[in-house]
Amino acid sequence: MSAEDVIYEAGHDDADAYADSYDTSDGRVFTLSGGDWDTVTPPSEGEKERIVVNMGPQHPSTHGVLRLILELEGETVTETRCGIGYLHTGIEKNMEYRTWTQGVTFVTRMDYLSPFFNETAYCLAVEKLLGVTEEIPDRASTIRVMMMELNRISSHLVALATGGMELGALTAMIFGFRERELLLDIFEMVTGLRMNSAYVRPGGVAQDVTDDQINRIRETLPLLKKRLKDTSDLLVDNAIWMGRTVGIGYLDLASCMALGITGPILRSTGLPHDLRKSQPYCGYENYEFEVQTTDTCDVYGRFLIRIGEMHESIKIVEQALDRLRPGPVMIEDKKIGWPARLSIGSDGQGNSPEHIKEIMTESMEALIHHFKLVTEGFRVPAGQVYAAIESPRGELGAHVVSTGGTRPYRVHFRDPSFNNLQSTAAMCDGSMVSDVIAAVASIDPVMGGVDR
């Protein structure tokens, strides 16, 4: 008798839906399988037929590896549940075994569509813990703002592109990815990488922006404005697009407050909540921009907000470019500031010859600082802080705990995708199956950020 037969028979004897068991010579063996609809209960008297559809984690329209468990009655969704964790990467745990600077390399890979926001949130928290927030050079803060706002545009473009693709508007996807390439060119030029750049470091940024690069960014912005207009012309008054989005995924202010929703979803209820205004960081109080709101509480409103925010971001980038003054981009304190100045030689990227010359022939102290920072890293006073910034998806917070060592004791991220994903059920229950796609697209969860 094979093992399957034994399980089959045992399943009949003592039917436990979640733990089949059978006897072996070594004792009773249980096969656990829970948390799923793997047993079918016939409907009781008077109850209608219940259909449970499992959507994802491998599905082209669930925005990554999100799994949606839908209970249907005909085409109406009666209950929605989210299955997450398919992209759990253990990033927060890994960071506990790396220095504070190395942590940047990990956080940038959390919400991979907004790497500069993750890095900045983390670095602001570390700087707050070090007590050096005031000593961050102006130029570094301005570069951070500039990169974050460019990143906001690229993130919203992907939100529109994938959202459009999920609703069947493939042109929106083509447009979104075309425009995004313009921004990725800037990222690559400034940081050396298209994504996952680890550019913002505790104390400043890794590399300065050259005048040449500033000019290239200036040249790109008008083209970007023109292209963004193309995208919004395509969709804003589009009857099909409006038919799929207006009045869909309704979530009002009270529900947003109850669920801790931030970002475009919250602003689509008419509340102008934006951390850049309400608790400015990186000098956002010096920039002129408007918080985009609508009062429709629906998918269309969130789409309009994203379009509006991209235009506002271009305004902020222009102001940031005007505000850039020559100066250092890394904190003066040699015990914190990452010493390397990178350059590209004939054998690839590495420390610049000037820096090598300084540490190897001129300054013993510089060599010691370089060695200590690279091998051990700096120490951060014991304590815990929370620093929050406004990411494209909402409030992105970093809760950082230190015990005074060279490594974090704990780093926890309050990722807006995770909190916003809670609203799926509130938005989708009672709607049609096709509206679930639109609602999830408007939440724009990035599973890398949700699962970390």
Add this chain to the structure above:
Amino acid sequence: MGLEEKLPSGVLLTTVEAVAGYARKGSLWPATFGLACCAIEMMAVGGPRYDIARFGMEVFRASPRQADLMIVAGRVSQKMAPVLRQIYDQMPNPKWVLAMGVCASSGGMFNNYAIVQGVDHVVPVDMYLPGCPPRPEMLIDAILKIHDEIQGMKLGANAIREQNLEEAAALTAAPTLEMRGLLR
């Protein structure tokens, strides 16, 4: 898979092989298996600048049953691994797997409890593509290399002979333990 597999070895089979390889590489349909950061670059390859339609591959199939190539784009968590295997099993033969990025190839920087240390623990991989994430050009390069492999694929009797030769070579190959000197 069909009649071509039953042809006897010889001139006829080699000609059919060339035609089949040409046809297969010319319309290799990838399955959408986007996981993390690499998925965004994979979508960029489908976008206008890199335009994978030039290689007859713009149709990213949502159903694995219609796909020939699985591009594992991103880190595979322990929770995702069974799903990945199931999707691989649902793909019809002949099928290929491309491990895109270091996470899919070897676990990359995430050497921890959550990530499968290389997708080759779960499915057989035909092409490893390093990078974090690899540039779209790198993905196109890897895809073209898979195309070359497909073009040269053997059928029927020739395939069996090739498999036997490969197995014999593998049996006599020096194990890593006995390799000496700089391993490169």
